[in-house]
Amino acid sequence: MPGTDKSDRSFSAVTDQEALDFHARGRPGKLEINPTKPMATQRDLSLAYSPGVAVPVKAIAEDPSRAFDYTARGNMVAVISNGTAILGLGNLGALASKPVMEGKAVLFKRFADVDSIDLEVDTENVDEFVNCVRFLGPSFGGINLEDIKAPDCFIIEQRLREIMDIPVFHDDQHGTAIIAVAGLINALHLTGRDLKTTRLVCNGAGAAAIACVELVKAMGFAPENVTLCDTKGVIYKGRTEGMNQWKSAHAVETEARSLADAMEGADVVFGLSVKGALTEDMIRSMGDNPIIFAMANPDPEITPEEVAGIRDDAIMATGRSDYPNQVNNVLGFPYIFRGALDVRATTINDSMKIAAAQALADLAREDVPDDVAAAYQGVRPRFGPQYIIPVPFDPRLISAIPAAVAKAAMDSGVAQKPILNMDLYAHELSARRDPIASTLQRIYERVRRHPRRVVFAEGEEEQVMRAAVSYVNQRLGTACLLGREEQMRETARLAGIDLDRPGIELVNARVSRRVEAYTDYLYSRLQRKGYLQRDCQRLINTDRNHFGACMVALGDADAMVTGITRNYSTALEDVRRCIDVKPGHRMIGVSLALCRGRTVLVADTAVIDMPNAEELADIAEEASGMARRLGYEPRVAMLAYSTFGHPTGERSDRVREAVRILDKRRVDFEYDGEMAADVALNADVMEQYPFCRLSGTANVLVMPAFHSASISTKMLEELGGSTVIGPLLVGLDKSVQIVSMGAKDSDIVNMAAIAAYNAAS
Numbered sequence: 172m173p174g175t176d177k178s179d180r181s182f183s184a185v186t187d188q189e190a191l192d193f194h195a196r197g198r199p200g201k202l203e204i205n206p207t208k209p210m211a212t213q214r215d216l217s218l219a220y221s222p223g224v225a226v227p228v229k230a231i232a233e234d235p236s237r238a239f240d241y242t243a244r245g246n247m248v249a250v251i252s253n254g255t256a257i258l259g260l261g262n263l264g265a266l267a268s269k270p271v272m273e274g275k276a277v278l279f280k281r282f283a284d285v286d287s288i289d290l291e292v293d294t295e296n297v298d299e300f301v302n303c304v305r306f307l308g309p310s311f312g313g314i315n316l317e318d319i320k321a322p323d324c325f326i327i328e329q330r331l332r333e334i335m336d337i338p339v340f341h342d343d344q345h346g347t348a349i350i351a352v353a354g355l356i357n358a359l360h361l362t363g364r365d366l367k368t369t370r371l372v373c374n375g376a377g378a379a380a381i382a383c384v385e386l387v388k389a390m391g392f393a394p395e396n397v398t399l400c401d402t403k404g405v406i407y408k409g410r411t412e413g414m415n416q417w418k419s420a421h422a423v424e425t426e427a428r429s430l431a432d433a434m435e436g437a438d439v440v441f442g443l444s445v446k447g448a449l450t451e452d453m454i455r456s457m458g459d460n461p462i463i464f465a466m467a468n469p470d471p472e473i474t475p476e477e478v479a480g481i482r483d484d485a486i487m488a489t490g491r492s493d494y495p496n497q498v499n500n501v502l503g504f505p506y507i508f509r510g511a512l513d514v515r516a517t518t519i520n521d522s523m524k525i526a527a528a529q530a531l532a533d534l535a536r537e538d539v540p541d542d543v544a545a546a547y548q549g550v551r552p553r554f555g556p557q558y559i560i561p562v563p564f565d566p567r568l569i570s571a572i573p574a575a576v577a578k579a580a581m582d583s584g585v586a587q588k589p590i591l592n593m594d595l596y597a598h599e600l601s602a603r604r605d606p607i608a609s610t611l612q613r614i615y616e617r618v619r620r621h622p623r624r625v626v627f628a629e630g631e632e633e634q635v636m637r638a639a640v641s642y643v644n645q646r647l648g649t650a651c652l653l654g655r656e657e658q659m660r661e662t663a664r665l666a667g668i669d670l671d672r673p674g675i676e677l678v679n680a681r682v683s684r685r686v687e688a689y690t691d692y693l694y695s696r697l698q699r700k701g702y703l704q705r706d707c708q709r710l711i712n713t714d715r716n717h718f719g720a721c722m723v724a725l726g727d728a729d730a731m732v733t734g735i736t737r738n739y740s741t742a743l744e745d746v747r748r749c750i751d752v753k754p755g756h757r758m759i760g761v762s763l764a765l766c767r768g769r770t771v772l773v774a775d776t777a778v779i780d781m782p783n784a785e786e787l788a789d790i791a792e793e794a795s796g797m798a799r800r801l802g803y804e805p806r807v808a809m810l811a812y813s814t815f816g817h818p819t820g821e822r823s824d825r826v827r828e829a830v831r832i833l834d835k836r837r838v839d840f841e842y843d844g845e846m847a848a849d850v851a852l853n854a855d856v857m858e859q860y861p862f863c864r865l866s867g868t869a870n871v872l873v874m875p876a877f878h879s880a881s882i883s884t885k886m887l888e889e890l891g892g893s894t895v896i897g898p899l900l901v902g903l904d905k906s907v908q909i910v911s912m913g914a915k916d917s918d919i920v921n922m923a924a925i926a927a928y929n930a931a932s
C-alpha cells in the first residue's frame with residue numbers, strides 16, 4: 172500500500188507513578204487562574220471593583236452584547252461533566268472526572284488560546300443537570316459537555332441547545348465524529364472505496380458511536396451498510412433488549428447477531444466501546460485493506476501491534492498519541508470553539524462540523540513544511556496509511572481549522588460578528604501558538620532521531636533519577652546515573668523509581684575501569700596549575716562533576732547535566748577543569764525567556780561578569796548562533812540604559828563600541844544598539860527611531876553586564892510570570908548543561924534534552 176511505513180510507537184507511555192507525580196507536583200492539578208489587569212493600587216481597585224466596576228455593569232445591563240467587550244466571557248468555555256462515561260473507564264462519578272476535565276481545559280488553552288474552566292456537576296439526574304448548566308450561561312462564551320453517558324447526553328445536549336444562546340457542544344459526540352470522519356475520508360480515498368458501497372461496523376452505541384454513525388450517514392453511507400453493536404450484540408430491527416430511541420434509529424435488517432457476525436467481510440470498523448472489545452479473529456474476517464479505528468481511551472479495542480501481527484493491509488488508528496493516526500477529539504474541540512468564539516457564533520451547526528472535518532482531512536494531504544516536520548518526530552510524514560490525520564502538535568491546525576469553522580459559521584448565518592479579513596485572521600490565529608512548546612518540541616524530536624548518551628552527574632538525587640527515567644522513557648537515549656549503586660538503589664526503592672530498565676546505566680566512579688584514563692587526562696590539563704597526580708585521582712574518584720565531564724571529554728558520553736547540588740559557578744569551574752571552550756568561540760550563558768506568547772533569548776546570563784566591547788560583540792555572535800540552532804532568525808538588540816547616544820555614559824559607550832565591532836566583523840544577522848529594553852521590545856517605541864536597523868522587535872537581548880542579565884531574567888520569572896529556561900551554556904567544546912540548584916525533574920529533563928541536542932548539532 173502506498174506510503175506505508177513501519178509501524179512505530181512514536182514515544183513512550185508513562186508509568187502510573189509518573190502520572191500521579193505529574194498531577195501532584197507543585198500546585199496540585201493542572202490549572203490556576205491569573206488576573207489580566209493590574210490590581211496593585213487603590214486606583215486599580217477602584218477601577219476593577221467598586222466603584223469603577225459599576226460602569227460596565229450598567230453598560231451590559233443596557234446592551235448584553237457589551238459583555239464581550241468588558242468581561243472574559245467571549246474567550247471562556249466551560250468544560251462540564253457528571254463523570255458518567257469518563258473516557259472508556261465508565262461511570263466513576265463527577266469528582267473522579269475532574270482530572271480529565273482540567274485536562275480538556277488546559278488543552279483549550281494550549282492549542283487554541285481559549286480560556287477554559289472545568290465544572291463537575293454531581294448529579295445523574297438529567298433535569299438537575301440541565302438546570303444547573305442553563306443558569307450558568309451568562310458566564311461563558313460556550314459550553315463543552317464531556318464524558319456524559321448515553322442516552323442522557325443526547326437529551327441534555329438537545330435541551331441545552333434549545334434554551335441557551337451560546338454554542339453547546341457535546342465533545343464525545345460531535346468532536347469524535349468530526350475527527351473520525353476526517354480520518355475516514357482519507358482512509359476511503361487511500362483504499363479507493365466508494366462510500367455508498369462501503370460496509371461499516373461500529374462497536375459501541377453510546378454518545379460517540381451514535382454521533383459518528385449519524386455523520387457518516389450524512390456523508391453518504393447507505394443506512395443498510397452501517398451496523399451498530401453494543402454489549403448485547405448487533406442492533407437489529409425488532410430487538411427489544413437494551414434499546415433506546417437513538418439506537419432504534421440505526422437498527423438494520425440483518426441475520427447477524429454478534430459483533431463477530433457483523434464484522435465478517437466489513438470494510439470499516441469503529442471501536443467506541445471498551446478496551447479489548449475486538450478480537451484478532453474478527454479483524455481476520457474483515458475485507459481487504461480494512462479500516463480499523465479502535466478509539467476507546469485510554470486503551471483501544473485492539474492494539475496496532477495485534478493487528479500488525481495478523482494482517483499487513485490494514486489502515487489502523489487509535490485514540491492514543493503514542494501510535495500513528497491518533498483519532499481523538501483533541502484535534503477538534505479547541506479549534507472548533509476558537510472559530511465559533513471568534514465570530515460569536517450562536518451555535519455550532521452541521522456546516523461548521525463538516526467544514527472542520529474537511530479542513531482536517533485536507534491538511535493531512537498537504538506537503539509538510541520543515542517547521543512542521545518536528546511535530547512528527549522529525550520524520551516528514553507522507554499522506555498514506557500511517558498518516559491519514561495530522562497530529563495534535565501540528566502547528567498548522569490553529570490557523571486551518573478555526574478559519575474553516577468561522578467561515579462556515581458566517582456562510583450559514585450563525586455568526587454575530589463576521590470576520591472581515593480572513594487572511595489577517597489566519598495570521599492572528601498563528602500568533603496564538605505557544606512558541607516554547609514548538610521550540611522544545613523541535614529539540615525533543617531532533618534528539619529522538621539522534622538519541623544521545625547523557626551523564627546525569629548527581630545520580631543519587633531523587634529528582635535526577637526521575638529525570639533520567641523520563642529521558643529514557645521519551646526515547647531520547649541512554650541515561651548514565653553517577654553515584655554509589657547501593658545508595659542509588661535505596662533512594663530509588665524508597666521513591667518507587669524503577670531503575671532496572673534498558674537505557675539506564677548506573678556508573679560508580681570508585682569502581683570504574685576508566686578512572687585511570689580520566690585521571691591521566693585531568694592531570695595532563697592541571698599539572699601546571701598546581702595539581703598533583705593524586706589530587707586529580709581524588710577529583711575523579713570523589714567528584715561526580717569531574718568524572719562526568721571527563722566521560723564527555725573522552726567520548727564515553729555525548730553530554731552531561733548537573734547542578735542541583737552545587738551552585739552554578741562551582742559546577743562550571745568543575746566542568747571547565749575538564750572541558751575547553753570551542754576554538755574560535757566564547758563561552759556564555761543564554762537564557763530563554765517566554766512571556767505572553769513571546770520568546771526572547773537573553774545573554775550573557777552566566778559567565779562574563781563585566782564584558783568589554785569585544786566581549787559584548789562575541790556574546791552577540793554566540794547568542795545569535797544559539798537562536799538559529801533553536802529555530803529563530805536572530806534580531807539582536809545590544810541593550811543599555813540609553814538609546815542611540817542619549818543619555819551618554821561610559822557603560823553605554825562600551826555597548827556602542829560593540830555595535831561598531833559587529834559592523835567591522837560583517838556578521839550575518841540583524842543587530843543594532845545601543846538601545847533601552849522598551850525600544851528593543853515594543854514596536855511602537857521602536858518606531859520613534861526609524862533608522863533602527865532591526866526589522867522587528869528584538870528576539871535576542873545582549874545585556875551590558877552579567878548583573879543586569881541575571882537580575883532582569885530573575886525579575887521576569889518572579890514578577891512577570893515568564894518561564895525562563897537556562898542559562899544554557901554555549902561555546903564549550905563538549906556539551907554540558909548546568910541546571911539551577913533544586914531544579915525539578917522536568918527542568919532537568921529539558922536541560923538534558925538541550926544538552927543532547929547541542930551534542931548533535
Ligand SMILES: NC(=O)C1=CN([C@@H]2O[C@H](COP(=O)(O)OP(=O)(O)OC[C@H]3O[C@@H](n4cnc5c(N)ncnc54)[C@H](OP(=O)(O)O)[C@@H]3O)[C@@H](O)[C@H]2O)C=CC1
Pocket residue numbers: 255256257258259260318319320321342343344347374375376377378379380400401402403413442443444445446448466467468469489490498499500501
Ligand atoms: N478517541 C476519541 O476521541 C474518543 C473516544 N471515545 C471512546 O469511546 C468509548 C465510548 O465513549 P462514550 O460514547 O462517551 O460512552 P457511552 O457510555 O455513551 O457509551 C458506551 C457504549 O459502549 C458500549 N459498550 C461497552 N462495552 C462494550 C462491549 N464490550 N462491546 C460492545 N459495546 C460496548 C455500551 O453499550 P450499551 O449501550 O449496551 O451499554 C455503550 O453503547 C470510550 O472508550 C471513550 O474513551 C469517546 C469519545 C472520544
Ligand SMILES: CC(=O)C(=O)O
Pocket residue numbers: 257258259318342343467468490499500501
Ligand atoms: C477523548 C475523549 O474525550 C474520550 O475518550 O472520552
Ligand SMILES: [Mg+2]
Pocket residue numbers: 258317318342343
Ligand atoms: Mg470524552
